[in-house]
Amino acid sequence: MKKELDLTNQIKNIILSNGFDSVGVSEAHKLDDEFFLANWIQKDFHGSMKYMEDVEKRSDVRKIDSNFKSVISCTLNYNTLDKEKSSMLAEKKGKGWISRYAIGDDYHKIIEKKLKKIGFLIKKLYSETVNVRAYVDTGPLLERAYASRSGLGWIGKNSCLINRGQGSWIFLSNILLDQKLKFDDVTTKDFCGTCTLCIDSCPTNAIVDNKIIDSRKCISYLTIENRNYIEDALASKIKNNIYGCDICQEVCPWNRKSIIDLENGINPKNLLIEPDIINLISIVEEDWETLKIKSPLKRVKKDGLIRNILIVMGNSLNKKYLSILQKYLESKNLIHSMTARDSIKRIKSHIS
Numbered sequence: 001m002k003k004e005l006d007l008t009n010q011i012k013n014i015i016l017s018n019g020f021d022s023v024g025v026s027e028a029h030k031l032d033d034e035f036f037l038a039n040w041i042q043k044d045f046h047g048s049m050k051y052m053e054d055v056e057k058r059s060d061v062r063k064i065d066s067n068f069k070s071v072i073s074c075t076l077n078y079n080t081l082d083k084e085k086s087s088m089l090a091e092k093k094g095k096g097w098i099s100r101y102a103i104g105d106d107y108h109k110i111i112e113k114k115l116k117k118i119g120f121l122i123k124k125l126y127s128e129t130v131n132v133r134a135y136v137d138t139g140p141l142l143e144r145a146y147a148s149r150s151g152l153g154w155i156g157k158n159s160c161l162i163n164r165g166q167g168s169w170i171f172l173s174n175i176l177l178d179q180k181l182k183f184d185d186v187t188t189k190d191f192c193g194t195c196t197l198c199i200d201s202c203p204t205n206a207i208v209d210n211k212i213i214d215s216r217k218c219i220s221y222l223t224i225e226n227r228n229y230i231e232d233a234l235a236s237k238i239k240n241n242i243y244g245c246d247i248c249q250e251v252c253p254w255n256r257k258s259i260i261d262l263e264n265g266i267n268p269k270n271l272l273i274e275p276d277i278i279n280l281i282s283i284v285e286e287d288w289e290t291l292k293i294k295s296p297l298k299r300v301k302k303d304g305l306i307r308n309i310l311i312v313m314g315n316s317l318n319k320k321y322l323s324i325l326q327k328y329l330e331s332k333n334l335i336h337s338m339t340a341r342d343s344i345k346r347i348k349s350h351i352s
């Protein structure tokens with residue numbers, strides 16, 4: 001028992017000294033959340049994200065490998081912006097918005113590098129060979145549910161994991177280990193109380209119930225995962241969001257005291273903070289190959305990002321974008337021409 005506790009503390013120290021902000025341990029077990037996930041999938045709330053459908057595997061890490069005994073959950077603060085910066089304030093200034101997690105280098109790469117090193121150090125702690133596997137977004141597991149079970153926070157009404165000290169601008173990652181550790185196994189109390197700010201502020205009503213997101217309506221899904229034409233009725237509610245959406249977290253009182261961390265490896269790029277929309281589209285058109293290097297933006301691809309910018313131009317209701325939109329109206333890319341058509345219509349109906 002003492003050995004277990006010693007090893008757990010040593011592992012936690014390794015993780016915290018390699019740039020993570022908090023760490024908790026839970027038993028590798030079947031999550032009760034299986035029910036929520038199954039329900040979510042059944043209602044088609046996952047849209048085209050078919051990889052979500054393996055409910056059994058995603059709710060029990062032992063389905064990945066039956067020898068796993070411990071789940072080590074970690075958080076990393078990704079907030080690099082001060083209070084003066086938010087999508088809502090940027091909208092008032094006529095600027096676009098790229099989610100704060102995506103304004104710098106790709107977090108998968110940053111965190112994977114850390115996890116690789118940590119995995120190596122954990123293996124070194126044990127005299128015998130141990131199996132360690134780490135995931136950040138990449139694997140088939142419910143990261144929020146495991147993190148919550150490790151005492152790292154509660155799942156808010158916006159469905160994000162909120163840590164009492166850090167808020168919700170945090171990435172999650174999980175390390176699976178075939179050794180038994182000292183489990184924290186403390187489900188954090190829910191501190192949302194009677195607040196409903198996130199639900200009330202969601203522009204597309206994507207938070208359909210407490211902790212339940214219909215991805216098909218969520219701006220994050222629409223602007224990142226979905227590569228198709230976005231119907232005008234939904235596009236017109238996307239506001240100034242070019243990539244992802246931060247709104248249900250910007251309004252959350254638990255993020256008011258969020259710490260700004262410039263050492264987290266994200267390296268925010270000025271060009272992507274409150275971007276000037278005309279400047280951004282010209283960079284995407286002319287220098288996409290440079291822009292996409294190390295950037296999460298490459299997930300939506302060049303054509304997807306252009307589609308999103310055309311939508312945001314329309315939502316600005318500003319006639320200065322009409323000449324660019326006219327150019328895209330003639331585009332051979334059907335999604336671009338249809339999107340430009342809708343945006344022109346929105347702007348013109350505002351002028352007249």
Ligand code: B12
Nearest residue numbers: 033036099137143144145160161171172213220221244245
């Ligand atoms: C698919 C996905 C999405 C989808 C669907 C989001 C969603 N809410 O389900 C889309 C594309 C919309 C999305 C958006 C975003 N995502 Co995302 N996404 C994922 C991914 C890959 C899977 C999530 C998933 O399984 N969803 C299915 C639902 C059912 O599960 P869940 O969200 O975990 O919810 C559980 C709880 O609600 C729980 N539960 C517990 N108690 C209760 C009680 C009740 C009553 C109910 C109903 C449920 C419930 O049951 C659910 C199942 O366990 C995870 C990484 C991973 N592998 O887990 C990242 C992840 C969840 N995303 C993340 C981020 C950062 C975002 C964005 C902020 C990005 C952005 N700025 O645009 C937004 C936030 C939008 C939002 N409000 O959720 C982070 C979240 C960090 C955090 N602090 O919570 C994760 C963990 C990635 C990471 N490794 O850091 N995402």
Ligand code: SF4
Nearest residue numbers: 202218219245247248
């Ligand atoms: S990320 Fe945006 S669209 Fe999605 S639930 Fe939150 S506020 Fe709504």
Ligand code: SF4
Nearest residue numbers: 156157192195198252
């Ligand atoms: S905005 Fe309010 S209800 Fe929504 S997650 Fe934050 S505290 Fe909970």
